[in-house]
Amino acid sequence: MDRRNFLISLPLALSACSAQEVWAPEDVVARAIYREPGRNYLTLYTMKNVGSGNGAHTALLINASQRVLFDPAGSFKQDVMPERNDVLFGVTPRLEKFYVSFHARETYYVVGQTADVTPEVAEQALNLSFAAGPVPQANCARVTSRMLRQLPGFEGFRQTWSPNRIHDDFAQLPGVTTLEYREDDADDKTLALAEITAILRGEP
Numbered sequence: 001m002d003r004r005n006f007l008i009s010l011p012l013a014l015s016a017c018s019a020q021e022v023w024a025p026e027d028v029v030a031r032a033i034y035r036e037p038g039r040n041y042l043t044l045y046t047m048k049n050v051g052s053g054n055g056a057h058t059a060l061l062i063n064a065s066q067r068v069l070f071d072p073a074g075s076f077k078q079d080v081m082p083e084r085n086d087v088l089f090g091v092t093p094r095l096e097k098f099y100v101s102f103h104a105r106e107t108y109y110v111v112g113q114t115a116d117v118t119p120e121v122a123e124q125a126l127n128l129s130f131a132a133g134p135v136p137q138a139n140c141a142r143v144t145s146r147m148l149r150q151l152p153g154f155e156g157f158r159q160t161w162s163p164n165r166i167h168d169d170f171a172q173l174p175g176v177t178t179l180e181y182r183e184d185d186a187d188d189k190t191l192a193l194a195e196i197t198a199i200l201r202g203e204p
């Protein structure tokens with residue numbers, strides 16, 4: 001599938017798992033903040049191997065007083081969404097699509113699971129994400145599961161290193177909706193990143 005067409009048609013909807021300090025300036029973050037009106041929700045993203053189904057990465061989109069993406073030890077490096085220790089700010093639906101498209105390729109697909117939560121739970125998740133990073137390599141599921149277990153309604157989640165286990169626990173939440181995102185791009189994510197970067201910069 002052509003990436004540009006995919007990005008246009010993809011409904012709302014994900015990075016390999018280092019602990020490098022990243023701290024965008026306050027004015028940059030303030031300008032980027034995006035608030036989506038309406039319901040509060042969490043969307044768990046799980047990147048899975050096409051052949052084995054094994055989970056390779058976990059990330060959490062949080063729609064609270066602002067919309068952020070907690071991408072622990074993620075590899076989606078871009079200059080549109082400012083970052084503070086694995087939290088990406090200014091996550092509009094369009095930028096969310098780019099994130100998903102970056103991960104979906106011939107060898108991996110992305111599962112997005114969304115659950116509505118109260119404003120209080122969403123805000124707690126937001127604050128936990130601010131305090132969680134930077135996350136070391138390969139610790140994405142461990143840190144995300146620890147965060148979720150602290151939220152009301154998520155106490156039964158297992159502490160785990162496995163993205164698949166978080167996926168399975170999330171699936172048990174009442175009213176959760178699940179979507180899969182697939183592309184047939186080459187396995188080299190640097191090619192996808194270069195194309196996405198060009199689109200974001202408005203290059204032909």
